[in-house]
Amino acid sequence: MIHGNDFKSEMKISDLKSLEISLGQRSYPIHVGRGLDDLLADQISGCKKVNKSIALITDDRLQEVQQEFIQKHFAEVPTFILPNGETHKNLQHFIEAQEYFAGLSLDRSTVMFAFGGGVVGDFAGFVAAAYMRGVDFVQIPTTLLSMVDSSVGGKTGVNLRAGKNLVGAFHQPEAVYIDLNRLQSLDSRQFSAGMAEIIKAGLLADVSFFEKLESLDRLDAQSPELADVIHHSCSIKAGVVAADEKEQATSGGRALLNLGHTFGHAIEQTTNYTEYLHGEAISIGMMMAAELSRQLGYIETDEVSRIQELLKKYELPTELKNPIPCESLMIAMGRDKKKRQGTLKYVVLEKLGQAITRADISEKFILHALKQGGAE
Numbered sequence: 268m269i270h271g272n273d274f275k276s277e278m279k280i281s282d283l284k285s286l287e288i289s290l291g292q293r294s295y296p297i298h299v300g301r302g303l304d305d306l307l308a309d310q311i312s313g314c315k316k317v318n319k320s321i322a323l324i325t326d327d328r329l330q331e332v333q334q335e336f337i338q339k340h341f342a343e344v345p346t347f348i349l350p351n352g353e354t355h356k357n358l359q360h361f362i363e364a365q366e367y368f369a370g371l372s373l374d375r376s377t378v379m380f381a382f383g384g385g386v387v388g389d390f391a392g393f394v395a396a397a398y399m400r401g402v403d404f405v406q407i408p409t410t411l412l413s414m415v416d417s418s419v420g421g422k423t424g425v426n427l428r429a430g431k432n433l434v435g436a437f438h439q440p441e442a443v444y445i446d447l448n449r450l451q452s453l454d455s456r457q458f459s460a461g462m463a464e465i466i467k468a469g470l471l472a473d474v475s476f477f478e479k480l481e482s483l484d485r486l487d488a489q490s491p492e493l494a495d496v497i498h499h500s501c502s503i504k505a506g507v508v509a510a511d512e513k514e515q516a517t518s519g520g521r522a523l524l525n526l527g528h529t530f531g532h533a534i535e536q537t538t539n540y541t542e543y544l545h546g547e548a549i550s551i552g553m554m555m556a557a558e559l560s561r562q563l564g565y566i567e568t569d570e571v572s573r574i575q576e577l578l579k580k581y582e583l584p585t586e587l588k589n590p591i592p593c594e595s596l597m598i599a600m601g602r603d604k605k606k607r608q609g610t611l612k613y614v615v616l617e618k619l620g621q622a623i624t625r626a627d628i629s630e631k632f633i634l635h636a637l638k639q640g641g642a643e
C-alpha cells in the first residue's frame with residue numbers, strides 16, 4: 268500500500284495529506300493534495316510491474332476538458348467512455364462496459380481506474396465489483412462532491428427506471444486520489460453543490476468544523492484552505508463508514524450521512540432530476556431537516572439561520588425555487604420508506620454538530636418543515 272506522506276519530500280505535491288479508511292483487510296488510503304501525478308504514476312507503474320492490466324472508465328466531458336491528464340496517465344490504456352450525466356448511469360452502459368472489457372480479454376488481475384465525478388465513480392465501482400466476480404478499482408474523483416462523498420465509502424451502483432442507485436454493490440476501492448488540480452475545469456455551480464456535502468459533514472458530526480466553514484471566506488478551487496477542508500470532510504465520512512460500513516445500525520450509524528437526503532431525494536424525484544443538482548436538493552433538504560429539528564425543540568431559530576447563511580455563502584438554494592405540492596413530496600418520501608421496511612427514519616440535529624435518527628416523527632411536523640422550505 269502506498270502511503271502518500273512518505274513521498275512528500277521527493278514529489279512536487281503541495282498540501283499532501285493522507286488518511287485511511289479503516290475496514291480491516293479492505294482498508295485503503297485517501298490522498299488529498301494539489302498535483303498527485305507522481306503518486307498516481309507510481310501506483311500505475313506498480314500495477315504494471317506485477318503484470319496487472321489496467322483499464323480506465325471516464326466520461327466524454329472529462330475526455331475533453333482533462334485530455335492532457337488522461338493522455339499523461341492512461342495513453343494506450345483500454346478506456347470505456349460513458350456519456351456524461353446521471354441518465355447514463357444505467358444497466359445498458361454497465362453491460363456495454365462488461366462486454367467491452369471481456370472483448371479485450373482483460374483478466375481478473377485488472378485494476379480499473381475511475382476518473383470522473385460521482386456518476387463515473389459509482390458506475391465504474393459497480394463494473395469493477397461485477398467484472399470477473401470482482402476486480403480492484405481506484406478512484407480519481409474530479410468533482411468536489413465526488414471528492415468528499417461518493418468516492419469515499421464503497422457504495423457503487425447504477426439507476427433503474429424505478430429509481431436511483433437501485434442496483435449496486437458495496438465495493439471498496441484500493442485507493443482514492445483527490446487531486447485539487449482536477450477542479451480547475453469545474454464550474455462554480457458544481458463546486459457549490461459539493462460544498463453542500465461538506466457543510467453537511469460539519470453539521471452532522473463536528474460543530475468546530477461547521478464554525479470553521481462559517482469563519483472562512485467563500486472557498487473556491489484555488490483556496491489554500493481547500494485541501495484541509497476536503498481532508499477533514501473525508502475523515503468525518505471515513506469515521507462514520509468505518510463504524511457502520513453497510514448501514515446496518517438500527518439507529519444512527521451510516522444513515523446519519525443522509526442528513527437532508529430524505530427531503531432532498533424527494534425534491535430530486537419530483538423535479539425529474541432536472542431542476543436541481545444533487546447538492547442543491549440536499550441544501551434545501553438540510554434546511555427542511557433543520558426546521559424539523561427546531562420544531563422538535565432541539566435547535567434554536569438563530570441556529571437554523573446560521574445554517575441558511577452558510578449555504579447562502581455558496582449560493583446554494585435554501586428553499587424551493589418553484590413550489591412542489593407537499594403531497595407529491597410525501598409520496599416520494601413514502602417510496603423511500605418502502606425501501607426501508609416500512610419505517611422512514613429522519614435524520615435530525617440534536618444540536619449543531621450532532622445528528623441523530625428518529626423514526627417516530629408525526630406527519631404534521633414533516634408537513635410544516637416542507638412548507639417552510641417552499642412546498643405548498
Ligand SMILES: NC(=O)c1ccc[n+]([C@@H]2O[C@H](COP(=O)([O-])OP(=O)(O)OC[C@H]3O[C@@H](n4cnc5c(N)ncnc54)[C@H](O)[C@@H]3O)[C@@H](O)[C@H]2O)c1
Binds near residue numbers: 352413419453545
Ligand atoms: N456512492 C456514494 O456514496 C455517493 C454519494 C453521493 C453521490 N453519489 C452519486 O454521485 C453522482 C453525482 O456526482 P457528481 O455531482 O460528481 O455528478 P457527475 O458525475 O454527473 O458530474 C457532474 C458533471 O460535471 C462533469 N465533470 C466532472 N468533473 C469535471 C471537471 N473536473 N471539470 C469539468 N467538468 C467535470 C461531468 O462530466 C458531469 O457532466 C450521483 O449519481 C449520486 O447518486 C454517490
